[in-house]
Amino acid sequence: MKIIITEKPSVARDLAKVFGATTKRDGYIEGKGYSFTWAFGHLLQLAPPQEYGYIGWKVKNLPMLPQKLKLSVRKIRTNEGMIEDPSVRKQLNTIKALFDIATEIIVATDAGREGELIFRYIYHYLHCQKPFRRLWISSQTDAAIKDGFRNLKPGKDYDTLFYSAHCRSESDWLVGMNATQALSISAGSKTVLSLGRVQTPTLAMICARYLENKNFIPQTYFQVIISLQKDGQNFKAVSKKNYYKREEAEEVLNAVKSVADGFATGGDISKVETKTKKEQPPLLHDLSSLQQEANKKKGYTADETLAILQRLYEEKLITYPRTGSQYIGDDVFETIPQLIEKQQQHPFFSKQAIVLANNKLNKRSVNAKKVTDHHAILPTGEPARNLSPDKQVLYDMIIGRMLEAFHEVCVKDLTKITIESGSTFIANGTVIRSAGWRAVYNEPEENDQDQPENNTIPKVSEGESLAIIEKSIAEKQTKPKPLYTEASLLKAMETAGKEIEDEELRYAMKGSGLGTPATRASIIETLIKRSYITRKKKNLLPSETGLAVYDIVKDKLIAQAELTGQWEKRLEEIRSGASVKAFKEEIKQYTRKITEELLIAGKELELLLEDQG
């Protein structure tokens, strides 16, 4: 019996179907000499400190540096505290029984670092010794699966990938557990003050933005606005300069030769520039972009969106949602015309679905090289009837984005007119020549409010003089960067590291950022659970505790996105063959250092937390 193990049940079902295996057993599917079993994510986790004899949270235990970290079965929280998850234990027993009778093991967990770790942890925990081969595919179409099985790789080809995954896992444990205990103990052990490679830089971003916003001193400035007329059509122009004194603006205003001042045509057109701009459609959705859209448009939290998507996925209405790729491969692209055709009955999108059916599809979102473990989120094409309102909203966002992504470019004429009337004024106009993908939602763009755009601008030419029928002064204020919302925080986590100065570290974080698509929502929830941050309307605000923790760690490496960059660089080196030993030693050193620092620094928090009661 050949045993295939996947990361999650849905993949096992897809593989079994291709092989024609149809007998459903408890925890696996059987047929044609194969058994397809599965994990559900990580079944095993690094054992908590008490399993090494570090009982209670005590300074004498710190830093906790066990000789060897152990694995233990995933736990769930119950009224009696943390217990082994019985469904996980049961599935491990199923996997063990299958491994015991296996003539061959084929590893089909997701094609990535964590997928490798999910299998290796199971394999080691079960003390399995049998050789295994690796399936490495990034789409679940029949063709991709068949091709993948014809090209199974020796398991050992992925040993270094496992080493890098293992280092990631152990390093997060060592730094996170020790830093958390050190800070919590030295602050008086009244509450859990957690710290970690991902959560602490995330907290730092929220706090830094909050303080920047709070301490921002707005500056008043003035613009002079004129209204011109041509052939009975009005449009606005704004002074080229901003003025910081009202008197200056008034001088400029007074110099404007308006009709009221006795000038029938006091606005001289000195320049007309028109250029055509092609605007590509947005890419297909990945989890993060969808969470951002759902937060902006509907106020859903990242966590809520993920939960709703999981239900849509379990009902087989959408493809795998926890993806970090906004692309699909050519094999999936072949199925797109049918998926679009199915939307021709859609109450809102039918018209554009019909338009698309008759158009050549835009292939901007088609790039097999940019498909990582999973491709972009798509509908499966299964009929979606009677969805709850929440599900309908997200399902429609996925459909809408699919239609946009395969649509034609939007073509616009951008016109910039320069007008002289005492001083220089600028009018900007945008005319959409061909809406392309923008026809899907048909929503106006968000404009830069400093430069009002005229949706239509009459045809004018250089040398013409137009009537100025109105003039006024607009008083404005400079604005701080806005507080983070979940949408902007997700974006910031994704792109964290883009500003890192060291080129190598910046490169190492490219395409990863802080956390992963699957974990960002839970990182935000952790910060809320610790009372580090609160939600206020759409904004995320730091609490007193959050700010106090930030103040203690803000200059330390643990609060910087660079830490992830440094690790990613080393982990990639390990994946390509570098020694694990040196990195592990550095992590130990860093653990000792940060633990020692926090045991001292946390004392500053003790009084503050007492004050809060």
Add this chain to the structure above:
DNA sequence: GCAAGGTC
């Protein structure tokens, strides 16, 4: 009581 990672 604690990390970050995965998923029902």
